[in-house]
Amino acid sequence: MKTLRRYGPLIGVLLAWLLLFSLRLLPGIDAKSLAWLAISAFLFWPLAFQRWSLWLAVIVLAMAGVLDIFHVYYFGKLTDEYLLATALRTTPAELADFFSVLPLKPLMLSGLWLAWCVLAGRWLGRVAPGELRGHRFLRWTWSAPVLVWLALLVANAWAGMALRWQIHDKSYKIYPTHLVWAAWKYHSMSNAVMDPPLLPDVVAAPARADTVVAIIGESASAQRWSLLGYQREDTNAPLRGLDGVAATMVLARGLNTAGALPFVLMGQSSADSVRHRAPSFLDLAHKAGYKVFVLSNSRNAPFADFFDQVLRRSTAIYRKLGDGGPHDSILTPAYEQALADPAPRKLIVLHTFGSHEIVQDRYPPELARFADPYDNSILYTSTLLKQWVGMLDASGARRSVLIYTSDHGLVMPPCSSEYRHGRSMASLEVPFLAWTNAGARALLPALLPPGEHSNALVAEGVIRAIGYAELLGRAEWPGSANPAFEGHAWQDLRQLDACTLK
16 A cells, blocks of 8 residues: 555556557557557657646647547548648638538547546646656656657758658657648648659650540549449439440549549659659640640639649649539639630640538539439539530530549448548549540540559540650559559458448
């Protein structure tokens, strides 16, 4: 009993401190995550010796915990640079949509976490500094983690690039420094995109299409496309029998726009595209002599972020026509003007708001033909695709190509009671559609090659159509074939839980 009275508070301090880092285990508990939990608590141990630094640690960990609770709920992993990219480009309207459908589970967990942080912070602030200074051995334990931090700083300052990347990769796993590295990666991504892309040193072959239309959808899952096997409703009825149309299912390489869209635009992740100064298909079209138009109804920040810059830097005409509304038909008049432009060769990019949550707001009320709002949103997209194909076909271009895909899909029933962003096979399996007129019909088989592909097929399709097909055979081109997500091949993903991908 005497020993317990003597060491009980100290044991309590150690346990409470360790539990403040416990959200490092949210994505899953295994030997490695437990080791990083211990390492994280050890490296920030010096902060427990003073009340002010201890409270600073508690506040930071409380805020990090709330972010991670929601991020793990939606995407199954701790906060990363893509959350920052999404948050910084979120408009007030989108924020209002998000808060209107906040799920109960992460809200309750966040409340419990914050309550625990307050209680632990008050108790540790009262007990920890005195307990730690009162033990001859423990009063100096702050020095060991300080020496580790100094060693990491020296190694980072003087080591070669390869070792630096290893240090960054490992320190990213120290909780909560993942937030610092996420901010650094987003900052690097946003700054580096201002550098001009490295364009290929080859001359484009004769173009295979005069007018190319690339439509980037939002949140559409192939699992609700009737052309791809969905049987409950004929969600693609407007597209049936349309001459020159072909569709297939492709794999998205991310669960939100920030993670998935770079693969559509550049064929690779944002980090890789920045590292390699990779051109987008818009940059290549501009180099090949196409007049580039971008017409957007997607929500994005009022300042030019990574995605806005990629879409603008080689664009002759950029028009922001809506902020997700009223509906994607707002793009039609500007699209008609772009088709009528006298430029002999044109690339027109339509960035739609598609089936983004809140789903029932994504289509006109008169198109609510089905009981399920998501099915109605897919029907509305199909209606617009048919209209836009017809306008392209009637434009008089000798050789025309239209390509459509979605950046990613959504979690849907039975995996969730609501339609939302998050981890699921429905979020990764997205539609891909290609249409060609008679003059470009010979190109259609190349736009939908056999085998499994990611939605980087959009970039590859445009590249083929504008005469740069040679680039797709180069070793440095990542390619869309045999796609994977988080190290899992597509076939392996289908063996995982469809609702969690675990």
